[in-house]
Amino acid sequence: MGNWIENEGLSIFVVLVWLGLNVFLFIKFYDVYNHKPRYMYSQKLLGFALPLARAPAACLNFNCMLILLPVCRNLLSFLRGSSACCSTRIRRQLDRNLTFHKMVAWMIALHTAIHTIAHLFNVEWCVNARVNSSDNLSVALSNLEDKPGETYLNFARAKIPNPEGGLYVAVTRLAGITGIVITLCLILIITSSTKTIRRSYFEVFWYTHHLFVIFFIGLAIHGAEKIVRGQTAESLKVHNPEICGKDPSAWGKPEGCPIPQFSGNPPMTWKWIVAPMFLYLCERLVRFWRSQQKVVITKVVTHPFKTIELQMKKKGFKMEVGQYIFVKCPKVSRLEWHPFTLTSAPEEDFFSIHIRIVGDWTEGLFNACGCDKQEFQDAWKLPKIAVDGPFGTASEDVFSYEVVMLVGAGIGVTPFASILKSVWYKYCNNATNLRLKKIYFYWLCRDTHAFEWFADLLQLLETQMQERNNAGFLSYNIYLTGWDESQADHFAVHHDEEKDVITGLKQKTLYGRPNWDNEFKTIAGQHPNTRIGVFLCGPEALAETLSKQCISNSESGPRGVHFIFNKENF
Amino acid sequence: MGQIEWAMWANEQALASGLILVMGGIVATAGQFTKWYFGAYSIGAGVFVCLLEYPRGKRRKGSTMERCGQKYMTRVVKVFGPLTRNYYVRAFLHLALSVPAGFLLATILGTACLAIASCIYLLAAFRGEQWVPIEPKPKERPQVGGTIKQPPSNPPPRPPAEARKKPSEGEAAGAAGVSGGPQENPVPVIDEVV
Numbered sequence: 001m002g003n004w005i006e007n008e009g010l011s012i013f014v015v016l017v018w019l020g021l022n023v024f025l026f027i028k029f030y031d032v033y034n035h036k037p038r039y040m041y042s043q044k045l046l047g048f049a050l051p052l053a054r055a056p057a058a059c060l061n062f063n064c065m066l067i068l069l070p071v072c073r074n075l076l077s078f079l080r081g082s083s084a085c086c087s088t089r090i091r092r093q094l095d096r097n098l099t100f101h102k103m104v105a106w107m108i109a110l111h112t113a114i115h116t117i118a119h120l121f122n123v124e125w126c127v128n129a130r131v132n133s134s135d136n137l138s139v140a141l142s143n144l145e146d147k148p149g150e151t152y153l154n155f156a157r158a159k160i161p162n163p164e165g166g167l168y169v170a171v172t173r174l175a176g177i178t179g180i181v182i183t184l185c186l187i188l189i190i191t192s193s194t195k196t197i198r199r200s201y202f203e204v205f206w207y208t209h210h211l212f213v214i215f216f217i218g219l220a221i222h223g224a225e226k227i228v229r230g231q232t233a234e235s236l237k238v239h240n241p242e243i244c245g246k247d248p249s250a251w252g253k254p255e256g257c258p259i260p261q262f263s264g265n266p267p268m269t270w271k272w273i274v275a276p277m278f279l280y281l282c283e284r285l286v287r288f289w290r291s292q293q294k295v296v297i298t299k300v301v302t303h304p305f306k307t308i309e310l311q312m313k314k315k316g317f318k319m320e321v322g323q324y325i326f327v328k329c330p331k332v333s334r335l336e337w338h339p340f341t342l343t344s345a346p347e348e349d350f351f352s353i354h355i356r357i358v359g360d361w362t363e364g365l366f367n368a369c370g371c372d373k374q375e376f377q378d379a380w381k382l383p384k385i386a387v388d389g390p391f392g393t394a395s396e397d398v399f400s401y402e403v404v405m406l407v408g409a410g411i412g413v414t415p416f417a418s419i420l421k422s423v424w425y426k427y428c429n430n431a432t433n434l435r436l437k438k439i440y441f442y443w444l445c446r447d448t449h450a451f452e453w454f455a456d457l458l459q460l461l462e463t464q465m466q467e468r469n470n471a472g473f474l475s476y477n478i479y480l481t482g483w484d485e486s487q488a489d490h491f492a493v494h495h496d497e498e499k500d501v502i503t504g505l506k507q508k509t510l511y512g513r514p515n516w517d518n519e520f521k522t523i524a525g526q527h528p529n530t531r532i533g534v535f536l537c538g539p540e541a542l543a544e545t546l547s548k549q550c551i552s553n554s555e556s557g558p559r560g561v562h563f564i565f566n567k568e569n570f
Numbered sequence: 571m572g573q574i575e576w577a578m579w580a581n582e583q584a585l586a587s588g589l590i591l592v593m594g595g596i597v598a599t600a601g602q603f604t605k606w607y608f609g610a611y612s613i614g615a616g617v618f619v620c621l622l623e624y625p626r627g628k629r630r631k632g633s634t635m636e637r638c639g640q641k642y643m644t645r646v647v648k649v650f651g652p653l654t655r656n657y658y659v660r661a662f663l664h665l666a667l668s669v670p671a672g673f674l675l676a677t678i679l680g681t682a683c684l685a686i687a688s689c690i691y692l693l694a695a696f697r698g699e700q701w702v703p704i705e706p707k708p709k710e711r712p713q714v715g716g717t718i719k720q721p722p723s724n725p726p727p728r729p730p731a732e733a734r735k736k737p738s739e740g741e742a743a744g745a746a747g748v749s750g751g752p753q754e755n756p757v758p759v760i761d762e763v764v
Binding site: 113116117120121123124128161162163166167169170180183184187188190191192194195196197200201203204360 | 574575578579582583585586590593594597598601603604605608626629632635673674675676678679682683686
């Protein structure tokens with residue numbers, strides 16, 4: 001049985017605390033609106049729908065405050081960098097920012113649903129009370145402010161019956177209009193953020209997601225009209241709802257109670273969201289400022305099968321292994337920023353990214369860089385590029401382990417290009433102080449097309465290691481998962497040759513998928529009592545598999561081998 | 571945005587709208603709001619839209635992730651031919667379906683969402699997109715014996731090696747000679763291959 005707590009403990013703790021706060025806020029505010037004397041008459045008018053609407057409203061305040069924070073990437077990078085003193089575990093938590101962002105988003109959707117449903121009941125009952133189709137007390141309460149000197153409780157002032165009355169309230173009240181608009185924005189954001197749309201049509205996702213600006217503005221002014229009403233404190237002193245509520249027809253008359261007075265609750269949401277909105281604004285300003293800085297493309301390399309490499313230079317650019325940047329090319333699109341992993345090592349004097357041409361923007365970039373032309377391009381013809389970042393990822397932690405397993409699936413191998421290059425440079429500089437002693441590298445690939453640019457790097461490393469008589473430092477395994485019958489013959493015939501028929505490397509290519517259980521057990525056997533970092537950049541399914549393997553192959557207790565799983569994702 | 575297939579987003583939006591229509595309809599019907607029958611309509615329309623939109627169409631480029639269990643609805647949706655293939659029809663259908671739900675506050679959000687989905691479908695139709703069903707590829711059964719032109723001339727059971735020596739060596743090959751032609755087996759062979 002593995003050490004599940006080692007891998008997942010802190011994440012689970014954070015999620016439980018967050019859920020706990022949600023539940024606490026829900027119950028607390030439900031209780032306030034259910035029992036406080038101030039809201040007694042409001043409750044009489046609205047029933048359970050009042051506290052049922054206010055409770056999710058409080059949770060919404062909390063979650064809308066949280067949702068902007070995980071996407072303040074510069075802030076997170078700063079926290080990561082400054083927590084170099086803190087353990088790797090804290091920093092790993094910060095890598096799960098997008099998962100947290102999505103969880104909070106779903107919670108917002110849930111609470112929006114509860115809030116909306118409760119308000120639908122509210123509106124229906126309020127309008128009914130206004131047009132006298134309700135009990136005496138509700139009708140009496142709704143008539144308040146018909147005469148001068150009174151303050152209203154029922155926000156439906158016009159005497160229009162349902163269902164038109166409800167629709168009228170929704171479009172004439174600020175809360176109604178803002179409510180409908182921001183809920184629509186939320187729905188559009190959610191439908192364009194599904195995995196299909198996000199992975200295949202990034203631009204739709206990117207632009208639609210910016211509706212969050214309208215969402216937050218609408219949210220801030222949603223409560224401005226103060227239609228959540230309660231009896232004023234002064235009124236409560238002279239008019240006790242429990243006693244006076246029994247005879248509403250006597251209100252205002254000398255023998256009865258004085259007319260109750262009401263006031264609206266001031267809007268609270270802005271207090272919750274103003275700080276994160278400010279932080280996010282700063283975040284975007286930083287991005288804008290960075291984009292104004294000059295980035296020069298020093299080299300463009302076209303690799304086979306729709307991959308290009310851009311080598312760039314920027315003053316003051318500092319990176320760590322496996323980080324990513326956001327890139328904008330105004331010539332292709334003035335607004336879009338796209339994320340790419342850096343494939344160069346920090347020791348090089350330029351930084352590079354490898355881009356696969358899959359969509360509109362990448363195709364536009366391909367053409368803008370003149371890759372479709374055969375002849376040599378002049379440097380001045382290359383387009384202007386803006387770069388934001390670099391942003392931290394899990395790969396930075398590679399060097400803090402003694403032994404690592406690096407797994408890259410398909411194009412997910414890019415962060416590891418950076419790591420391996422950096423390893424090579426450190427080796428060249430004779431860094432015997434290198435904590436990293438052994439790398440197990442797995443590259444899972446569907447077909448041979450993707451090998452080209454990476455094979456060169458591996459060849460270089462292979463030669464380098466042989467020269468230094470440390471061929472065992474890097475053990476790499478390339479798995480070709482898309483082989484077919486016709487290729488199989490070819491492989492079988494050339495099996496005994498010295499160099500691999502596909503890659504030209506000394507280590508042979510393997511076919512099919514790796515047997516992870518075997519791999520983990522072998523590695524655990526070879527490195528007892530070590531913390532082994534497992535780094536993956538690849539699909540979800542593989543992440544699940546590796547995560548489970550890490551947990552089941554780690555020994556419980558502080559001694560013994562521990563596999564720590566780190567996943568890279570965008 | 572040349573390579574975007576708007577129908578993919580329209581599909582997600584329409585599916586979400588269906589769910590919202592159902593939810594709003596349930597609220598109106600269960601709460602017995604005034605003119606709650608609009609809510610009942612909304613539930614029906616919502617369910618219909620969900621069923622229609624559940625099977626994802628095939629993308630023009632790349633592979634498409636099927637929704638869980640969508641193959642049953644794919645068969646049904648396919649039956650209607652051009653009515654479900656054409657996105658203009660879908661756009662107008664959704665627009666028409668969304669109108670009655672607009673009479674109640676509880677379901678008006680569904681109306682708005684479905685109307686937006688309708689607009690995106692209109693855009694998709696305008697760009698010539700079509701709904702193509704995702705069908706499983708028929709598995710190619712490997713042809714047994716397809717490449718065998720001549721049956722083997724020396725099938726097992728074979729007599730021991732001495733008996734199999736070539737006639738040029740002049741050994742007594744006996745009845746088990748190997749000079750071409752089918753083997754005469756000393757023991758009758760029963761073919762057990764099914």
